[in-house]
Amino acid sequence: MSVQIAHISKTFQHHGVSQTVLDQIDLTVQKGEFVSILGPSGCGKSTLLTIVAGLTAPTSGKVLVNGKEIKGPGSDRGVVFQQAALFPWLTVEENVMFPLKKKMPKEEAKKKAHEYLAMVQLSQYAKHSPHELSGGMQQRVSIARALAMDPEVLLMDEPFGALDEQTRSRLHEVLEKIWIDTKKTILFVTHSIQEALKLSDRIIVMGTRPGRIIDEIEVSFPRPRDEFRKQLAEYEERIQKLLKSEIDKVVKEEESYAAGR
Amino acid sequence: MQQVVKRIIFYAAALGIWEAIVKLLNIKAVVFPAPSDIFQALWNGFADLTLVYDLLASFQRLAIGLVIALILGTVLGVVFAKSKVIDDTIGSLILPLQSVPSIVWLPLAIIWFGLNEKAIIFIVVLGGTLVMTLNMRTGIKSVPPIYTNAARTMDYSGFSLFTHVIFPAAIPHAVTGARLAWAFGWRGLMGSELLSTGPGLGYTLKFASDFGDMALVMGIIFIIALIGILVDLVFFSRIEKKVMKKWGLLEQ
Numbered sequence A: 001m002s003v004q005i006a007h008i009s010k011t012f013q014h015h016g017v018s019q020t021v022l023d024q025i026d027l028t029v030q031k032g033e034f035v036s037i038l039g040p041s042g043c044g045k046s047t048l049l050t051i052v053a054g055l056t057a058p059t060s061g062k063v064l065v066n067g068k069e070i071k072g073p074g075s076d077r078g079v080v081f082q083q084a085a086l087f088p089w090l091t092v093e094e095n096v097m098f099p100l101k102k103k104m105p106k107e108e109a110k111k112k113a114h115e116y117l118a119m120v121q122l123s124q125y126a127k128h129s130p131h132e133l134s135g136g137m138q139q140r141v142s143i144a145r146a147l148a149m150d151p152e153v154l155l156m157d158e159p160f161g162a163l164d165e166q167t168r169s170r171l172h173e174v175l176e177k178i179w180i181d182t183k184k185t186i187l188f189v190t191h192s193i194q195e196a197l198k199l200s201d202r203i204i205v206m207g208t209r210p211g212r213i214i215d216e217i218e219v220s221f222p223r224p225r226d227e228f229r230k231q232l233a234e235y236e237e238r239i240q241k242l243l244k245s246e247i248d249k250v251v252k253e254e255e256s257y258a259a260g261r
Numbered sequence B: 001m002q003q004v005v006k007r008i009i010f011y012a013a014a015l016g017i018w019e020a021i022v023k024l025l026n027i028k029a030v031v032f033p034a035p036s037d038i039f040q041a042l043w044n045g046f047a048d049l050t051l052v053y054d055l056l057a058s059f060q061r062l063a064i065g066l067v068i069a070l071i072l073g074t075v076l077g078v079v080f081a082k083s084k085v086i087d088d089t090i091g092s093l094i095l096p097l098q099s100v101p102s103i104v105w106l107p108l109a110i111i112w113f114g115l116n117e118k119a120i121i122f123i124v125v126l127g128g129t130l131v132m133t134l135n136m137r138t139g140i141k142s143v144p145p146i147y148t149n150a151a152r153t154m155d156y157s158g159f160s161l162f163t164h165v166i167f168p169a170a171i172p173h174a175v176t177g178a179r180l181a182w183a184f185g186w187r188g189l190m191g192s193e194l195l196s197t198g199p200g201l202g203y204t205l206k207f208a209s210d211f212g213d214m215a216l217v218m219g220i221i222f223i224i225a226l227i228g229i230l231v232d233l234v235f236f237s238r239i240e241k242k243v244m245k246k247w248g249l250l251e252q
């Protein structure tokens, strides 16, 4: 299932002042592709992802999934947020069953939920409450929940941003394996260059004020990419430069704004 | 542990001194009863079952009143949280009403219902409903958007979103509302029973006072306090803590 983001712009109003957060974003993600959106914080990555999820309406432009314009959120697009957003009143298993219970008999939903919990290696925690799990485990449950409704597209907004380095690196492996096994189309938001390089087929680099696409980088090394550290380091340097000039631009703008007051 | 020991010593000493002063100064029990008089009065009351019937009668009114208050408060809270028009109009009445002790409505309640069970239950309902409404409204309004957003991406909307996400997410506030409803209901109940016919704890208190039985009066005050504390500590505080923990609202 391909995702097409067509001329998306988004403007927010703050007390009568309008702020253009996204300016004319065009991007097509092919079926089965893993695409990362990389950019400094505040450049509108989350806004773009919630627009694709159908949770926020764009000011102009549209999002097409398989050629059809989206009208709101839908189970064809699973979303994993930065916070796991598990429902605390449900057990781990019930959380994963949550998207299924309106669609199939309970027993079937349960069986499916257990399949996906096994995929994120949490089968033995099915009966636990979310608050009894660590942050990394909660995020795995959240991934299992999004996968359980079998969406063709997975939208992930800095899903590992709040986790420590070791946990994050383990979850990268888990996600990579899931992606290879399930062939989902993944749109992955991050502000970590290394994360993007490790996981994606293609990296969309965004600049800020207004948020727009400034570069697009194909990463075609086979996975797992641990052997290509040296080559990836070159990419990293190149992207770093690109982002630095963006951040410098923001700093300069802020300084001249402060000086002009 | 030390705290408990300190308290036990304090209360034992206080009771001892109280008893000693009353006996030494020969103060009459009608004016200020000694702990032993109070104990004796309670003993007699329980032995001839009058206090047992009073307790049962009071609890029955309270239970009926609270059930009505909790249901009504939940419904009203949801309506106010969901409809801005109703909230801006009728909803603006809740806070001023809440600042009036429910017992002051008793004269009106007596005119409407007569001096009977219904009038007392009305006071309990009034006291409980308002706090339950306020808490339920806050609970529904402060559901974290992250929950509703996540649910919407899983094909929940409208009524199913409400029953499966918004309402359960508001339960911690509902529990607090229920606890306060009990506290207000209990106060309203005792107040209105003072002015009613028996049986009932409040009624017997008034009856004892009319006959100058201050030992029984203080004994009943003691029971009222004890029940108030026990229900809060043993029942509501525990549930509240459990829910808060499960809902991730307490730090680990």
Ligand SMILES: Nc1ncnc2c1ncn2[C@@H]1O[C@H](COP(=O)(O)OP(=O)(O)O)[C@@H](O)[C@H]1O
Residues within 6 Å of the ligand: A012, A013, A021, A039, A040, A041, A042, A043, A044, A045, A046, A047, A048
């Ligand atoms: N609901 C909103 N109302 C107003 N401004 C918003 C809203 N959501 C985001 N913004 C603004 O849009 C900009 C981009 O935010 P966001 O998409 O969260 O960036 P990122 O995810 O890249 O850090 C920020 O300046 C933020 O203040």
Ligand SMILES: [Mg+2]
Residues within 6 Å of the ligand: A045, A046, A047, A158
């Ligand atoms: Mg963000």
